[in-house]
Amino acid sequence: MDWSFLGKKRSKFGRFLDKNELTQQEVVKRSGVSRGTISRLCQPESEDGPTMKNASKIIRALRDLTGKDVHFEDFWRM
Template identity: 50%
Template sequence: MNWLGLGKNRSRFGKYLDKNSITQQEIAEESGVSKSTISRLCDPKGYEPSLKNAKKIIKFLKKHDPIVDYSDFWDM
């Protein structure tokens, strides 16, 4: 059982956060993207962020993983 994901189905983005021990709260605070948007992005239903929010999220994630890119999570 994945303790951070609590056994829920996750999107590629959600799985990445779980694998790298990044909380939704942390990424919301650091990126400036609302926690509700981050939560929707972790859901496997295929929600995609606006380009503006995607840029903020990727900018934050690059601090942890310099090679991370949009295509790792979304078909933009």
């Protein structure tokens, strides 16, 4: 869902979800990561990325949901 028409700012991760028409809830279900964590990672003010454990779960879920070869570095800095 494209939230840009509402002026809602998104992180790289949030924009990826929008571009691929994924909901946060789909990522929560597939990854097992909490809704709060996924929501925080979609916000541009989020300086910190996820823990490596959660990042691994999220990346695996995104690959399953989109079929794309995504990597940690696509969204967050080490």
